[in-house]
Amino acid sequence: MHIRIYRYDPETGAQPHMQDYTIELESGDKKLLDVLMRLKNIDDSLSFRRSCREGVCGSDAMNINGRNGLACITALSTLKEPVVLRPLPGFPVIRDLVVDMTQFFAHYHEIKPYLINDDVPPERERLQTPEQRERLNGLYECILCACCSAFCPSYWWNPDKFIGPAGLLQAYRFIVDSRDTATAERLAYLDDVYRLYRCRTIMNCTEVCPKGLSPSHAIEGIRLELVRASS
Amino acid sequence: MRVFVGQRAWLLQRASALALLLFLALGAALLLVGPPLTYERWHALATSLPGAVIIVLLFAALSLHGWIGARDIVLDYIHSMPARLSVLGIIAVILFAIVIRVALTMAAHLSLVT
Numbered sequence: 001m002h003i004r005i006y007r008y009d010p011e012t013g014a015q016p017h018m019q020d021y022t023i024e025l026e027s028g029d030k031k032l033l034d035v036l037m038r039l040k041n042i043d044d045s046l047s048f049r050r051s052c053r054e055g056v057c058g059s060d061a062m063n064i065n066g067r068n069g070l071a072c073i074t075a076l077s078t079l080k081e082p083v084v085l086r087p088l089p090g091f092p093v094i095r096d097l098v099v100d101m102t103q104f105f106a107h108y109h110e111i112k113p114y115l116i117n118d119d120v121p122p123e124r125e126r127l128q129t130p131e132q133r134e135r136l137n138g139l140y141e142c143i144l145c146a147c148c149s150a151f152c153p154s155y156w157w158n159p160d161k162f163i164g165p166a167g168l169l170q171a172y173r174f175i176v177d178s179r180d181t182a183t184a185e186r187l188a189y190l191d192d193v194y195r196l197y198r199c200r201t202i203m204n205c206t207e208v209c210p211k212g213l214s215p216s217h218a219i220e221g222i223r224l225e226l227v228r229a230s231s
Numbered sequence: 232m233r234v235f236v237g238q239r240a241w242l243l244q245r246a247s248a249l250a251l252l253l254f255l256a257l258g259a260a261l262l263l264v265g266p267p268l269t270y271e272r273w274h275a276l277a278t279s280l281p282g283a284v285i286i287v288l289l290f291a292a293l294s295l296h297g298w299i300g301a302r303d304i305v306l307d308y309i310h311s312m313p314a315r316l317s318v319l320g321i322i323a324v325i326l327f328a329i330v331i332r333v334a335l336t337m338a339a340h341l342s343l344v345t
Contacts, residue, residue: 157307190237193306197237200303226238 001025001035002082005046008093016093018084025076032079033060033072048097055210058145062097063089068147070210088150090159104146107163111171111189116182132178139173139218141211142166148205148215154198161194165205165215168196172218175225187229190222240299247296254289283337290333294326 001023008016021039029035033053040046048071049059055073063086064074071085091099117126149155149164163171171190174180190196196219205215261276262268276282301322309315 154307193237193240195237197241198307223238223241227242230238 001076003035003039004082004084005039005096006086006093007046007096009045009095020082029076031072032064032074032076032083035076036060036071036085047095056143058143061088061145061147061150061210063087063150068151068208070145070147073210088146090150090156091146099146099150101146103159104149104164104166105144107149107167108144108170111163111167111174112182112186113170113174115174115177115180116185117179118181126179128178135176135178136173138213139169139176142169142173142213143211144170145210147208147210151204151208153202153204154200158194158198162198163190163195165199165219168199168222169213169215169218172221175222183225184229187222187226191226196222196226240302243295244299247292247299250288250292251296254285254292257285277337278340280341283341287330287334287337290330294330298323298326 003021003023004018005021006016007019021043023035023039023042025035026038029038031053033050036046036048037050040048048062050072051057051059053060053072055070058070060071061068062071063084064071065080065084068088085097087093087097087099091101091104094100144166146166148169149166152165154162155164168190171186175183175186180186199216199219201216201220203216206213206217209215266272277286302319305315305318305322309318
């Protein structure tokens, strides 16, 4: 299999370049990450993040043949050769396929990704009806791999101010949570030309999400909640 | 006070889009229904009070829609504040001038001003 990988090592001072690798596939090679880990054995200077190797941790997000995805759940049989691997677009590169996620997580923290409820906690738990719980489906599954935000042109243009699809999906997850009491504050924070309204409904986020979630719908949901709140 | 608002602009953009759609439907109806759209018929329409009001409203909606769209593009691509304000200023003056010009022309047709 022919793989071209973006290489950059800030310690050498050299410009980033594409390096070609050719590797024989073995019977155990099913996903792209399998091959990457064998390449790492051959060339230990190659850097990438990975952890759970089953699409749960979100570490190995990268740009695979022009599309963001998780190497661990990308089947080799679906890839056209040469397989071109680049770091997540729009993110500062630390080394090879490893990007700096500082700003991405700063946006995540900005939306207060935790339940806010100052009422006295009940003895056991805050109950929800099945309908209330249903509203969290399609939102809570996000693994923060950044495939969506790194595929969003609006996020490329204003990464410092626009929260981005991942952060907004998480924001909506807490806005619709029946147990959360800070909905008004959350909405007021998002009613901003940059934080929320940089979204142009390009929908790359929904198109590329490896977990099949739809940040576009969450963003639309926030806008509608804002309309409801102001009327 | 926030200079660049969020929700209000978003709502106005959608409202003006709906207004433009309505005007488009009106225009299509004019073309399809009734006698052929000759210069005389256009002139009569444009110099009637309802016609003139609709034309001014059409340009107002178009300018408003264009303003929000252009503002969005400027916010995306032009990050230096002086450059941004200059470009926004130029766009605002042009769009405003278009609406004023149309309003004055229509008023002149209706002999409201000479």
